[in-house]
Amino acid sequence: MSSDGVPIEILLVEDNPGDARLTREALRDARVRNNLHVAADGVEALAFLRRQGKHAAVAKPDLILLDLNLPKKDGREVLEEIKGDDQLRHIPVVILTTSQAERDIIESYRLRANAYVTKPVDLEQFLKVVQSIEHFWLEIVKLSRI
């Protein structure tokens, strides 16, 4: 559990502003201090992770929440690049997507996603899902902070 006082840095890769706002609100109530960064497309997510351009000074995320259907560069490609990069592969990636397609689930795990979560359409269910992500990944899991 993270009791060392350093906030957990989360990168949310999500192009839907409504979902991003809801996720932010759910995480704001979390017991564990966290900073949420939002990237709205796949190119921006990788630039953030590699601290390129305007992202030169950003914190390295401890956890990535990744949508699959993204503009510019697809979430599947982003996942593959993260898990193929020695500097990034230890960061847990939780897929958070509306896709229920079996092939997306199988491909995501094949590309080493840490977990695959489908976004419920219902607001209350969506908040429950984010809270369960928050509780497990922020309070229970020991993240690899290197």
Added chain:
Amino acid sequence: MRSAATAAPIEVLLVEDNADDAALTIRALEQGKVRNRVRLAVTGVEALAILRREGEHLGASRPDLILLDLDLPAKDGREVLAEIKADDELRDIPVVVVTGSQASVDVVQAYRLHAKAYVTKPIDAKAFLEAVNSIERFWLQVVRLP
């Protein structure tokens, strides 16, 4: 979110040599919302024999999720994890490490060996139950397993 009505129970392989921890974990999972069947292995050798359906384990069902302790007799959890992830038939099964070890070398190594998550066992029974409940909520209720 997965409901209790989902037909097939989720098969969990718990690899744990501490009888008290195993009993607590099994009880907490039994009380969860999602129907599940826990198979217990008390050594690393037994875990791999169950996974490979060797000898007396010929009829064992394939687990949907593995909860793996690291410090085990007759083959260490670290070796078990490496063997699972090097085996084409087994590598897709998500492994969550649940261990007493807080050593960051173990944390980093487990993620490098593609453990999906690393959980340190709280010593306090109430906190231990909370951790298992959080695993149940996230991995059994929320996650779409491969």
